[in-house]
Amino acid sequence: MKYDFILELRSLRNIFLRDILHFFRDKTRIIASVVQPIFFLGVFGVGLKSALGVGQGLGFDFVEFMFPGIIATTTLGVALNTSISIVTDREFGFLKEILVAPVSRASIVAGKIFSGIFIGLFQAIMLIALSPIFGLKIDWGAIPGLLFIALLLSFAVTSMGLLIASRMRSAEGFQFIFQFLFFPMMFLSGAFFPITDVPTWMKIISNINPLTYAVDGLRNIVFHGVPEIVRNTIIIHSLRFDALLIVAFGLIMFGLAFWSFNRAE
Numbered sequence: 001m002k003y004d005f006i007l008e009l010r011s012l013r014n015i016f017l018r019d020i021l022h023f024f025r026d027k028t029r030i031i032a033s034v035v036q037p038i039f040f041l042g043v044f045g046v047g048l049k050s051a052l053g054v055g056q057g058l059g060f061d062f063v064e065f066m067f068p069g070i071i072a073t074t075t076l077g078v079a080l081n082t083s084i085s086i087v088t089d090r091e092f093g094f095l096k097e098i099l100v101a102p103v104s105r106a107s108i109v110a111g112k113i114f115s116g117i118f119i120g121l122f123q124a125i126m127l128i129a130l131s132p133i134f135g136l137k138i139d140w141g142a143i144p145g146l147l148f149i150a151l152l153l154s155f156a157v158t159s160m161g162l163l164i165a166s167r168m169r170s171a172e173g174f175q176f177i178f179q180f181l182f183f184p185m186m187f188l189s190g191a192f193f194p195i196t197d198v199p200t201w202m203k204i205i206s207n208i209n210p211l212t213y214a215v216d217g218l219r220n221i222v223f224h225g226v227p228e229i230v231r232n233t234i235i236i237h238s239l240r241f242d243a244l245l246i247v248a249f250g251l252i253m254f255g256l257a258f259w260s261f262n263r264a265e
Contacts, residue, residue, distance in 0.1 A: 008107045015111025016118070019085055023119050033078050037070045037127055041134050044192060063134050065234060068218030069191025071127050071146065072153060076185065076211055079120040079154040080178060083161025086112065087174045109162060109258050116158025117151055124150035138222070145221040145239075152243060153214040156250030160210075162257040185211045190219075194234045210249045217242030 023029065041063060124147055131138050138146075168174045188195075188202065189211035195203065206212045220239040223231060237245075 019115035079157040082116040086165035117154040120154025159253035
């Protein structure tokens with residue numbers, strides 16, 4: 001079969017637009033994706049800061065400390081959840097129709113990944129726009145960096161989600177795996193507490209958690225310019241190292257997702 005570049009682009013675009021339209025038509029999903037991070041910042045951030053004075057003795061504002069973690073975990077949730085469309089498409093027979101079309105499966109995978117990136121970035125932009133509610137003052141110069149890390153994370157997580165979805169046969173099974181991965185990744189990423197001084201077993205798990213590097217990268221940007229003693233308390237690696245780790249993880253997941261998608265269908 002002759003390769004048709006224009007047809008491949010059209011297929012990628014159509015798959016991308018279909019997922020985007022589904023997302024924006026699901027008002028409940030949008031509201032939940034906004035309310036959940038506000039709840040975490042309001043309850044954990046403002047609540048712990050007021051009740052326990054968390055962060056004050058360490059030289060940083062706890063709500064500001066949590067904000068990068070909330071961006072990362074919310075991006076993780078919405079990007080990973082985007083991949084469930086592969087499972088539902090398979091259940092309703094739509095995926096079979098796509099696969100018999102004269103287009104490569106790379107276009108299908110790419111379309112899904114681009115939609116996951118778009119939705120992840122949309123969520124990050126929403127959180128940044130809502131940050132003044134909690135008294136946060138985000139430097140305008142930091143926003144491109146925050147969105148860049150969110151983009152890398154969205155790519156990596158959507159690729160991971162597609163790898164999982166390619167092996168799932170039911171939406172319920174995917175949701176179980178989603179919950180199994182999401183909460184450990186969230187709580188062991190340093191999103192809610194510094195992991196520079198935690199037990200060794202927790203450090204080991206955190207070091208193999210890709211979300212850790214996204215949280216650390218976002219925190220590098222938010223806390224740029226603060227005293228070095230404060231940065232050493234809450235930041236683990238350099239921004240370049242964090243970005244490279246996320247890219248490496250994303251490329252591995254993308255390669256495995258493409259391989260698995262070809263084998264599974």
